[in-house]
Amino acid sequence: MALVELIDVHFRYAGSEEYALRGVSLEAEEGEFVLLVGPSGCGKSTLLRVLNGLIPHFYEGDFRGVARVAGLDVPKTPPHVLARHVGMVFQDPENQLFLSSVEREIAFGLENMGLPRSEIRRRVREVLELFGLEELKDRAPYELSGGQQQKVAIASVMALEPRVLAMDEPTANLDPISALEILSLVSRLTREKGVLAIVVEHRLELALRFATRMVVMDGGRIVASGDPRRVVLEASRLVGFPPVVVAHQLLRNRGLIGGAPPLTPEALSEEILGVIGWRR
Amino acid sequence: MSSVLDVFRFRRKNTPLHRLDPRAKFAILVLFSAASLILNDLASLLLVLVAEVALLAVARSAGEWLRSLKGLSMLVAMILALNYLTLPSNRLFTALTLALRFICLTTAFSVFFLTTAADELATALEASGLPREYSIMFTMSLRFVPSLARDLQTISDALRCRGLELEKGGLRTRIRNYTYLLVPLIVYELRRSLMIAEALEARGFGALKRVEPYVELRLGRADYAAIATSCALLALTVALRFTSLYEAFVRLQLSIFGEL
Structure with missing residues (x-):
């Protein structure tokens, strides 16, 4: 069975006329980096909230369809049980960090699970090491830079060892370099730990290179899904063309270059250098 | 306003006082x-203040305290003036x-809050039987x-950019101006609280009534x-306060002040 399995999911928020999700079906396996894109209000955030049970448990409304995560039936499983399987990271790190030290922040979720102190200590140590946060462990989260804060936010949900990491615009408040760092950290988690990452992200030029799959939503439906190189061309009406794709298209139309569009400026440069026969 | 709140803002430092258990x-x-x-006389209270300032010096927090005192100076002046003008003798x-x-x-x-992290205090309260919901609520409120x-700064900046002069005008204009400030602020904070609630849910908060806290509080030597x-000092203070010696001490001070 797939790690995440949604079949024909519909959801309408209580008090709203429109359905935010209208028949979404999605299967995803461990180790995937799924980039979820689409215009504002297309249902991306709502979809993420189905994965960790905030919908339908925290937000009331009309839920239909099948949602299974790690073999658990989402509508029948309380959010704190799902929290062990799905880590959720939000846009603003400030609203996800509550305590006075990084160390305690990471321990918070583990405390909530009722783990014994010795086990909490072990996992906190592991997570600090995995994320390279040992030096910051006594600092207050609100004293850290935005990138460090978001790293702490990810570390504190990963402490619960979830197999799915759902992220709602995790780099929206970050500068490009920190954003790149956070996304490559997530990519590392998918490769080394087999985590399934489902990431909502507007900055294609930063996120595309890490994606193993791209899913495009519009009006509460999934309108394209698959290899990012293909999907980025199919769904350009909704997501726009990243400059690297435009450059590739122009070169290809003049017959100078072939194949699918590269996902980073570096890859395009390599291709061009290859064509003109430049060797290092 | 921010300087008054500064009295109670914790800053992490490594001093003997910071290391003490919250209890x-x-x-x-x-x-x-x-x-x-x-204590009801000038000299004894001065002694109390000296002791407090000595502790603040040990905690390397005297600067913060002084700054906060500046914020309270209006209140102190009011207490002085009102009492001086209304007392009979x-x-x-x-x-x-x-x-x-x-x-x-x-x-x-100040001595307490400048040297105690909010969540350390909350852990101590939790250890003494306060339910976890309340201790976390307390931590987060600080x-x-x-x-x-x-947020308040952001909103008032935005209003100023659009030409609203918050500090100008008579009382009625000012009150009206502050409603312009208050309405978006409340909306802002409601939205923030919703996001915080989501993040708390996502980390399994509230699943269990009793948990083993990560930080272990242990009373040391x-x-x-x-x-x-x-x-001991409290017992001594109480004992001395109700002796004839203390009465004489107060009378001595009163005689110095004479008819003033």
Whole structure:
């Protein structure tokens, strides 16, 4: 069975006329980096909230369809049980960090699970090491830079060892370099730990290179899904063309270059250098 | 406004006072505030203040305290003036004593809050039987004070950019201007609280009533010493306060002030 399995999911928020999700079906396996894109209000955030049970448990409304995560039936499983399987990271790190030290922040979720102190200590140590946060462990989260804060936010949900990491615009408040760092950290988690990452992200030029799959939503439906190189061309009406794709298209139309569009400026440069026969 | 709130803003430092268990610091707080309330003369209260400032110096926090005192100076001046103008006799002595008592009390709380992290305090409260929901609520209410101050700043900046002069005009205009500030602020904070609630859910908060906290509070030798000393000094203060010696001491001070 797939790690995440949604079949024909519909959801309408209580008090709203429109359905935010209208028949979404999605299967995803461990180790995937799924980039979820689409215009504002297309249902991306709502979809993420189905994965960790905030919908339908925290937000009331009309839920239909099948949602299974790690073999658990989402509508029948309380959010704190799902929290062990799905880590959720939000846009603003400030609203996800509550305590006075990084160390305690990471321990918070583990405390909530009722783990014994010795086990909490072990996992906190592991997570600090995995994320390279040992030096910051006594600092207050609100004293850290935005990138460090978001790293702490990810570390504190990963402490619960979830197999799915759902992220709602995790780099929206970050500068490009920190954003790149956070996304490559997530990519590392998918490769080394087999985590399934489902990431909502507007900055294609930063996120595309890490994606193993791209899913495009519009009006509460999934309108394209698959290899990012293909999907980025199919769904350009909704997501726009990243400059690297435009450059590739122009070169290809003049017959100078072939194949699918590269996902980073570096890859395009390599291709061009290859064509003109430049060797290092 | 921010400077008054500064009194209670914790800053992490590594000093003997910061390292004390919150419960030991609570004992010190009880000692100082009880002493400020039962002592009724200028000289003794001055002694209390000197002791408090000495502790603040040990905690390397005297600067923050002084800055916060500046914010409270209006209140102190008001206590002085109102008492001096309305009391029937011993006006200056009593007014000074009451103002000093106010300073001693707020300083006692500064000593506590400048050296105790909110979540350490919450852990101590939890260890003494407070339910986890309340201890976390307490931690977060302090944690989000700076965020609230920043939101307020953002909104008032945005209003100023559009030509609203918040500090101008008569009382009625000002009150109306502040509603312009308050409505978006409330909306802002409601939205923030929703996001915080989501993040709490996502980390399994509230699933269990009782959990084993990560930080283990253990009273060490220094903590026991601080608690014992506080208790002893408090007992001594209470005992001395109700002797004829204390009455004589107060009379002596009154005679110095004479008819003022």
